[in-house]
Amino acid sequence: MRDVVNEVYKKMKVGSIAWVRPVAAKGDTLETFQSSYEHAKALADEGLITIGDVKRQDDNMIEAIRIHRLA
Template sequence: MRDIAKEVYGKMKIGAAAWIRPVSAKGDTIASFQSAHDGAKQLAEEGLIQIVKVQRQEDGLIEAIRIQRLA
């Protein structure tokens, strides 16, 4: 399983903000995307990013995560 949060982090410049979303062309689904939140939390704990917003569907599943790169 690919680490979507780390992929997005690697493409960002310090201070930049980005949305992390599932990419169906790469085989992502909303169900498989839930692990991206865990990856983002790990990067936040390491002080590399700040999680700005978590956007959820009506059923509670995460559909997008807004992050800002700190380091």
């Protein structure tokens, strides 16, 4: 499984904000994307990003995560 949050983080400039979403063309599904929130929390715990918002569907599945790169 690929780490979508880490891929987006590496492409961002310090101070920028991005929405992280699953990419169907790369094989992501909502089910596999759920672990991305844990990866985002780990980066936030390290002080590399902040998590600004988490969009969820009616069934509570995460469909997008907004991150802000700090370092």
